[in-house]
Amino acid sequence: MVRVRFAPSPTGLLHIGNARVAVFNWLFAKRLQGTFILRIEDTDVARSEKKYMTQLIEDLHWLGITWQEGPDVGGQYGPYLQSERLHIYNDLCQKFLKEGMAYKCYCTPEELEERRRIARHTGKPPRYDNRCRNFTDTQKEAFETSGLNYTIRFKVPDELVVFDDLIRGTCQFDTSLTGDFVIMRSDGTPSFHFAVTIDDTLMNITHVIRGEDHLSNTPCHILLFHALKQKPPQFAHLSLTMGADRALLSKRHGAFSISEYRKLGYLPEGLLNYMMMLGWSPKDKKEKFKVGDIIDTFEINSMSKASSVFDQQKLDWLSGQYIREADLERLLTLAIPYLQEAGFVSTEESKIDLSKLKLIIDAVRGNISCMSQIVHESEIFFKDVVISENHVEFLSSETSQSILSAFYMELQKLNNLSPEIFKDILKTVQKETKVNGKGLYMPIRIALTGREHGPELYSVANILGINACKTKIERFL
RNA sequence: GGCCCCAUCGUCUAGCCUGGUCUAGGACAACAGAUUUUCGAUCUGUGAACUGGGGUUCAAAUCCCCAUGGGGUCACCA
Incomplete structure (x- = not known):
């Protein structure tokens, strides 16, 4: 049984890049009749916010993405909020400590930062130098009694980690180049690496489908799976989505959050279609396709390895195509709130001339790519337009x-x-x-x-x- | 900087695995024409790419190596 998960951290709005990862996980599960799981990685207490989780779930649902297990729907592998699983990570961490697979590190964030700065300056890799790994017993005792804050680091064994990525093929990493990484922060919360591998293990995840930005982290995770005495899942690292400047897509590239697109009145099936076009294309080479029609043909190993640039113009074109053929009643329902907000029609729906409105929508639908544009396009019917x-x-x-x-x-x-x-x-x-x-x-x-x-x-x-x-x-x- | 991943029109991509059918196909955008007695929409068409250099081979976009370029990662973020 295939089990995949989308594991966002609720530290901001879901944008095209993240959503696309969710889409392909979902598609993969659908294709193989597996289970799609939503897990919220909210171990970063400082940045995580409940409202982002709510919004994230709403945005995903709006796109038509559904999951069988998650914080909102439950499931037998829960809880699905990492903040509710802290005891699990803690227990395992103690075990690691006891078995000598991990150790306490007393370096302060300031010291670490300073060392990284120097390393960078001298052209050396800015990695942790494992200095707390081999303390003598007396040193350990001294720190122990000092009451200083500490993190817990994993003793990275030197080996050549090899794994088969579903998209990239065989990948190799020499972990002697990797510094011992933190698995437990000084506040007792687990680091990403630790929580991810434990949860993927405990939740029986069979395939980890995520962004390529995690490719370099994968050897760390594989090492942890080994330490947990677990067989690692299959990995598939998706190419990343960039902005027009070829930098990783982020907030500063404009309105790329899913809720933003929703507010602008893009049709979800259009957005979904566009996200799927980034890195994948159907066999018949059609640009416009319904998810239902392509599920059976989806093969994750046929996905593009190269990153792609997000193209707003193409999204607009595609979205416009969907609006052109959408059901008029549906467009009517979608349009009314925009027209009400603009003051073009009554806030009481019973007072709106619906048949006239339909005529208007039908007349302008060919010129818009999202429903909010209906305001500008239909203004000529509601207002005395100022002539230049x-x-x-x-x-x-x-x-x-x-x-x-x-x-x-x-x-x-x-x-x-x-x-x-x-x-x-x-x-x-x-x-x-x-x-x-x-x-x-x-x-x-x-x-x-x-x-x-x-x-x-x-x-x-x-x-x-x-x-x-x-x-x-x-x-x- | 070390390590890793990647490389086809401006952009998204097909082709690559299993060399020949590729004078490299489609889509967005651009441009031109047609249509609409109109702008737009629509339709048709045009221009536009195998990063470079070496190999292997009768033959390379396709296989191998190097270079270059882009990206990622090396956090008490995920």
């Missing part, structure tokens, strides 16, 4: 005036408007003014909307209605 000076000038030109007045005359003959009627009267205006194409449409578009871009003019006029059209044109005659 350039446009005023443009509309007062001789040809513009002739078109506008001819158009107005035609409107006067009518009681109502439809896309067809609009096209008909434009035909008449064209004949009268001898202007066609862009020259004919642009003055009317600008007079009606105050913009050069927008939905098809006939649907704009149709939605506006005959009276609004008349008054808007009157202003420029």
Whole structure:
């Protein structure tokens, strides 16, 4: 039975990079009908916050990712919050200490930092020098009675660690180059390395799928698995996602948190699709695909080894594609909160003209990539748009005036408007003014909307209605 | 700096494992044309890449080595 986990630390918002790791874990589990587990690594007391965990769960659910075991749903291998498992780490640590696999280190953070600084300065690797490892008994006793704070470090044995990575193939590390690392901090909380291996063992994790930033940590973990007398799981290290500057994707690259995208009104299936495109592609080479359709073809070893650059433009394109074919009722539901916030429609849903709204959404959906853009696109239907000076000038030109007045005359003959009627009267205006194409449409578009871009003019006029059209044109005659 | 991973159009990628079918395919973006009597949307098309150097081979994007470049890691963060 395949068991995989996504193990974020609740120290910030879930962003594209992390979420992508969750997605591939989830996909892998689905493909092999395994179990997907959510484990929260909140051992960093200073930075972990409950609200981030809540948000993280919400964001994952929004994307459509579900797990069989986790802090919110329970499971037989719990608890799934590392902060609730401290006694486990502690017991094991005592065992390590007793068996001589670990030792107390009395170096202070300041000393360590200073030594690292010097090492870096002299071009040496900034690793721990294992100095507390071989204290004599009298030295140990002296420290013991001193009451000084200490951390507990793992005695890293010198060996050549070899493992097969599902994505990268055989990887080798010489651990004599690795310093003894901390497994228990002076405040009694476990370090990442320690907690991870213990939990992966106790939770029977069969495959560890994580970012490539953990590749160099893997030998440390394998050593710990050995110390725990456990067979290490299979590893798969995913390529990383970078920003446009080729630096690891992070907050400073902009709005990359999942909740941010949600707030902007991206459709979750679009975002999910995009994240899967980073490092993987389906056999049929389609860019747009539904998760359900590709699960059976997913092979983790076919994933790209090279890191990829996050491309907002492509996300926008893909997301736009989903909006174009989304169910109109669904878009309506999604759009209403944005329109309410903008003050375009009533906060009481019963007072909203839903059929008109649907017309509007259908008219503008081709021009947006996320639902929040509906506000800008539909503003022309709800507000008297301010016309810029350039446009005023443009509309007062001789040809513009002739078109506008001819158009107005035609409107006067009518009681109502439809896309067809609009096209008909434009035909008449064209004949009268001898202007066609862009020259004919642009003055009317600008007079009606105050913009050069927008939905098809006939649907704009149709939605506006005959009276609004008349008054808007009157202003420029 | 040591160690590790990686390297195809500007970007995401196919091809690489199992050399020949690759004058390297697709998508985003860019540009051009068509269509819409309109901008946009849509459709069609164009330009755009095997990092460099050595090998192996009849033949290398594909296998090997070196160089270069990028990234990661070496924390009482995860």
